[in-house]
Amino acid sequence: MNAFVQHFRFELQTALHNKSLLLLYYLMPLGFYFMVGSIMTAINPFFTEAMIPAMLVFAVLSGAVLGLPNPQVEAREGGILRSYRINGVPAASVLTIPALTSGLHLLVVGLIITATAPLIFKAPAPISLPLLTLCYLLTITACSGLGLLIGTVSGNTQVTILWSQLIYLPSMLLGGLMVPANVLPPALQRVGLLLPGSHAMHAFRGLAMGMEVSSSWWSVLVLLAGTVLSFALSLYLFSWDSDNTNRRSHPLLALLALLPYALAALLLP
Amino acid sequence: MSKTVVEVTNLAKRYGGRTVVDRISFSVSEGEIFGLLGPNGAGKTTTLECLEGLRRPDGGDLRILGTDPVREPSRLLNLIGVQLQSSALPPTIRVDEAMKFFCAYHRVVPRFDLLERLGLSEKMKSRYQALSTGQQRRLSLALAIAHRPPVVFLDEPTAGLDVATRAELHRLMAELRQRGTTLVLSSHDMAEVEEMADRVAILLGGRIAATGSPRELTATGSGLTKISVHATGTELGHFSGVARESRHEDYHIYYTAETGPVVSAIINRISTTGGTLIDLRVERPSLEERFLELTTKEAC
Numbered sequence: 001m002n003a004f005v006q007h008f009r010f011e012l013q014t015a016l017h018n019k020s021l022l023l024l025y026y027l028m029p030l031g032f033y034f035m036v037g038s039i040m041t042a043i044n045p046f047f048t049e050a051m052i053p054a055m056l057v058f059a060v061l062s063g064a065v066l067g068l069p070n071p072q073v074e075a076r077e078g079g080i081l082r083s084y085r086i087n088g089v090p091a092a093s094v095l096t097i098p099a100l101t102s103g104l105h106l107l108v109v110g111l112i113i114t115a116t117a118p119l120i121f122k123a124p125a126p127i128s129l130p131l132l133t134l135c136y137l138l139t140i141t142a143c144s145g146l147g148l149l150i151g152t153v154s155g156n157t158q159v160t161i162l163w164s165q166l167i168y169l170p171s172m173l174l175g176g177l178m179v180p181a182n183v184l185p186p187a188l189q190r191v192g193l194l195l196p197g198s199h200a201m202h203a204f205r206g207l208a209m210g211m212e213v214s215s216s217w218w219s220v221l222v223l224l225a226g227t228v229l230s231f232a233l234s235l236y237l238f239s240w241d242s243d244n245t246n247r248r249s250h251p252l253l254a255l256l257a258l259l260p261y262a263l264a265a266l267l268l269p
Numbered sequence: 270m271s272k273t274v275v276e277v278t279n280l281a282k283r284y285g286g287r288t289v290v291d292r293i294s295f296s297v298s299e300g301e302i303f304g305l306l307g308p309n310g311a312g313k314t315t316t317l318e319c320l321e322g323l324r325r326p327d328g329g330d331l332r333i334l335g336t337d338p339v340r341e342p343s344r345l346l347n348l349i350g351v352q353l354q355s356s357a358l359p360p361t362i363r364v365d366e367a368m369k370f371f372c373a374y375h376r377v378v379p380r381f382d383l384l385e386r387l388g389l390s391e392k393m394k395s396r397y398q399a400l401s402t403g404q405q406r407r408l409s410l411a412l413a414i415a416h417r418p419p420v421v422f423l424d425e426p427t428a429g430l431d432v433a434t435r436a437e438l439h440r441l442m443a444e445l446r447q448r449g450t451t452l453v454l455s456s457h458d459m460a461e462v463e464e465m466a467d468r469v470a471i472l473l474g475g476r477i478a479a480t481g482s483p484r485e486l487t488a489t490g491s492g493l494t495k496i497s498v499h500a501t502g503t504e505l506g507h508f509s510g511v512a513r514e515s516r517h518e519d520y521h522i523y524y525t526a527e528t529g530p531v532v533s534a535i536i537n538r539i540s541t542t543g544g545t546l547i548d549l550r551v552e553r554p555s556l557e558e559r560f561l562e563l564t565t566k567e568a569c
């Protein structure tokens with residue numbers, strides 16, 4: 001317990017000393033929120049109705065998908081993970097503690113957005129705070145799982161950026177963050193269902209904002225299954241050392257984490 | 270008879286198609302300091318990393334106090350302390366924080382006394398990134414022994430250390446041995462290994478070329494003693510019993526197996542020819558010479 005507390009406290013402080021993490025956890029989501037909030041609410045009234053979920057999902061994509069993988073890859077490349085291993089730090093702690101601290105930073109950002117959007121931008125408040133919290137936590141865990149998995153299988157930081165952007169950019173375009181997903185062509189709507197951002201938006205809209213969305217609970221299930229699979233695969237494929245590639249299996253096995261999203265894209269109405 | 274603590278039997282490790290460690294075997298007894306010597310790429314670090322559980326061997330059997338590093342990694346953690354050749358800590362971690370952090374994982378009380386002993390007391394609040402290379406290595410050593418492990422692996426422990434810290438480290442190693450700790454070290458520093466190690470294995474091309482105590486190893490070489498003489502006002506020339514000779518600056522250097530008679534003959538010749546003896550040094554064969562002898566033979 002003492003080790004967990006020490007590790008957690010250290011990881012939490014690390015983000016506060018790391019300019020890139022501060023940028024991804026706080027400055028980028030909050031800056032984007034204030035900027036987009038000022039512009040989009042004036043030109044697109046549909047944006048305002050789902051502004052809170054959209055900005056929450058954006059915050060999670062920045063923090064978890066862009067922010068989580070790099071520190072893991074850098075620690076592995078720099079030999080930090082080797083030091084952890086010889087001193088008895090378990091792989092589960094190396095993976096989950098950064099995810100937990102990142103989740104804590106994202107909760108702070110989420111709180112700021114949810115509390116200020118109705119006041120500053122006249123955005124509708126959620127109809128259920130507990131369901132909003134549930135959706136937000138699930139979005140954080142699903143995206144953190146993918147972030148960790150990217151960090152686990154990437155050999156270097158360049159590859160990390162590539163994989164992160166493959167989730168981040170399509171989520172921004174097809175996830176229903178800027179424009180409602182139902183105005184997109186049906187084929188693109190299907191492609192959007194391959195991404196956690198789209199399911200997060202479905203869940204938020206239907207459950208927390210009271211909008212008419214048919215598959216909200218299915219999206220919750222998809223996010224939950226994605227979380228479990230991505231964390232399990234991260235642990236299974238975890239490697240301490242970039243020189244010593246004794247992984248249990250091929251890194252491409254990580255694609256299995258997208259299975260719930262792929263099934264959703266095929267089967268959901 | 271002392272207990273065997275580290276046992277390596279036919280250890281083999283390959284990277285791709287290249288054999289780095291080729292079926293080597295050795296054992297280390299309790300309270301012994303065992304040195305692994307060898308040129309770069311000889312397989313020293315790979316051997317240590319297999320023992321530390323960081324690399325999976327391709328063949329052979331390893332045991333540390335009866336524990337298999339590959340199959341029982343969690344049991345191994347409290348048995349060994351490791352100072353890696355290449356490792357790092359998070360750049361923003363403070364020295365005292367690192368001690369607390371790793372001691373918490375080993376479930377022991379933080380050993381701030383070790384930090385003091387290794388000259389890091391003034392750096393307690395400094396971040397890892399602000400430490401010099403020598404300070405980082407001292408911290409890494411303190412963390413390796415903080416949980417009082419019975420076996421300690423040190424990979425190039427004195428690389429980057431100043432003379433005073435090196436001496437302190439040697440004292441610490443001697444103390445650890447006295448308390449029954451077994452130390453396995455790899456080093457490029459022949460003098461250090463010769464001074465500290467009870468037994469040595471010289472690795473060449475992934476194989477053990479020679480093993481034994483430093484004294485035994487030097488005795489199995491050419492066994493020639495080096496006599497260096499600086500004299501003025503005389504021409505020294507040749508002496509019987511000298512196997513080979515050379516010159517270095519003002520010194521005549523003779524290599525011989527008959528040290529006493531050759532030294533007497535040198536002094537005799539200087540006094541009979543009216544010369545002046547400025548300096549005379551007699552050096553027994555060193556581990557370094559034996560090492561060079563072996564590596565030269567391997568290269569040929």
